[in-house]
Amino acid sequence: MLRDDFFTYQTQTTPHPLGMEVSHAKGSYIYDNQGNAHLDFVAGVSACSLGHCPPRVIDAVKEQLEKYMHVMVYGEYVQQPAVAFTKLLASKLPKNLETTYLVNSGTEAIEGAIKLARRYTGRSQLIAAHRAYHGNTMGSLSLMGYEERKSAFRPLIPDVSFIKFNAEADLEQITEKTAAVVLETIQGGAGFILPENGYLAKVRKRCDQVAALLILDEIQPGFGRTGKLFAFEHFNCVPDILVLGKGMASGLPVGAFVASKKMMDTFQTSPKLGHITTFGGNPVIAAASLATLQEITEKQLIEQTLEKEKLFRTLLVHPLINEIRGKGLMLALLLDDEEIVNYLVLKAAKKGLILFWLLFEPKAVRISPPLTISMKEIAIGCDQIISILNDYKPTAVN
Known part of the structure; x- marks a missing residue:
């Protein structure tokens, strides 16, 4: 059976x-x-x-399946579905969010984002929120503000601190040692908690004061679920790195992190291949992502x-x-x-x-x-x- x-x-x-x-x-x-x-x-x-x-997504997938599926690891060959999707996505985002790294899941996108933040800033400290959920791989788990769920898997990655979501007083913990603050735009696992009293804008201001990066996790609210294409558009706050997943490809496994080209270029050297993925940017899934984004924004x-x-x-x-x-x-x-x-x-x-x-x-x-x-x-x-x-x-x- x-x-x-x-x-x-x-x-x-x-x-x-x-x-x-x-x-x-x-x-x-x-x-x-x-x-x-x-x-x-x-x-x-x-x-x-x-x-x-x-x-529309089924048709796009079928059309791509008949052309080619996986042909090369990420970033080596020019493949039309991935290029078309990332170009359309950039047109929908602020100018500093112009370059996309396509991966296989939301948690991998978080992993890539925190690596990028440490590489770009040269700093190590990460700050996340109590009761945060960003995924279950080891880096993402390290950002989880819920000890009961992660204690069995310690030791996790070092130099991670936690602040209370919506607690303005905690923002003083963001300092010149901080590589990035990683927040869900809307806290998901904690109960769909919205930022209040201009909280995200205040986080943005504090990050700017100490030259820390702001990473916003939009894996759950992204792609139209909140009444904007991305939830950060409601809250007068633009991140340095945007993390995406879930609703991006109509149920196929996918994730992405988006940042400026200047920032993303640091993955090319010291060391090169700063993040590697075999199946990220898969043309079939990229075709589904493109058709999904087109349908959401056109209808x-x-x-x-x-x-x-x-x-x-x-x-x-x-x-x-x-x-x-x-x-x-x-x-x-x-x-x-x-x-x-x-x-x-x-x-x-x-x-x-x-x-x-x-x-x-x-x-x-x-x-x-x-x-x-x-x-x-x-x-x-x-x-x-x-x-x-x-x-x-x-x-x-x-």
Whole structure:
């Protein structure tokens, strides 16, 4: 049986994975092997920006597959899909973010970004935020501000310090010894926490004062999810290095970090090959990235996210919902306790609605549907959530 083989031959990372057997997926729905449709309010954890199997992306992938797939390690051959994507991306970003290094995942993009910051500044100290999440490889894990998740893997990379997100007083810890401050534009695993009171602009100013770099991690909010192409556009703050991933290629594995050409050129010498990747810039994935970016920016999807957010906030009113955090289609329901969260996520799964947890906030439920989700589909899913919460009865305490 497929399910038995899954548990035997494929590594699991939790004791109790959801274990749905997937048959196919289309638009806002995933279908199991029993033919049941599951409305997707998670989008592969913000990866499937255009829903499942978007036609424009499928066509671009098929067209590229018939030409060539992998031909050479990153950076040696001129391959049209990667060039076209990075050129279009540069046209959508501030002038200092002109050159892109394509990699295979968000966590690899973080690794490349912190290497670049240390190489360019000649400094070693990195500053990240408490309750931050930037990935799970060793460098990214070193930036995780959550000791419970990383203590088993120590020792990690040295010279990493932590500040509290939104705490202006902590900015004095950024000094002339700091290579870079690495922040999520919107804290994801911590519960979709927005920067407040001009916080990111104040971080930017402090970095400028001490010649430290600012790295913004937009792996989750990037590519239109917050009502802007990138979330930093909401907060009067332009990073020195921008880190991307997840929603960039409609569900294919990808990541990128973007900086000035002057900065990126330091990877060429002392030593040369300052960052190496075999499959970064893969032409098939670059074709998917190009088609995804074209579709997002040409079809008014970014503007629609804020209207869809309003509908979620209008419909998701219930005594058990204490708060809705986030922006656009990057939302988190804050409930009273972990028991209600588990009840809602698991009960929804049985009723054909996909919700999910957040890493560090046990009272939160993730809502990050495809940008293409319809108003009708939002209403259907929200009705399910309210119905499930209406049926909730607390577990009796002995």
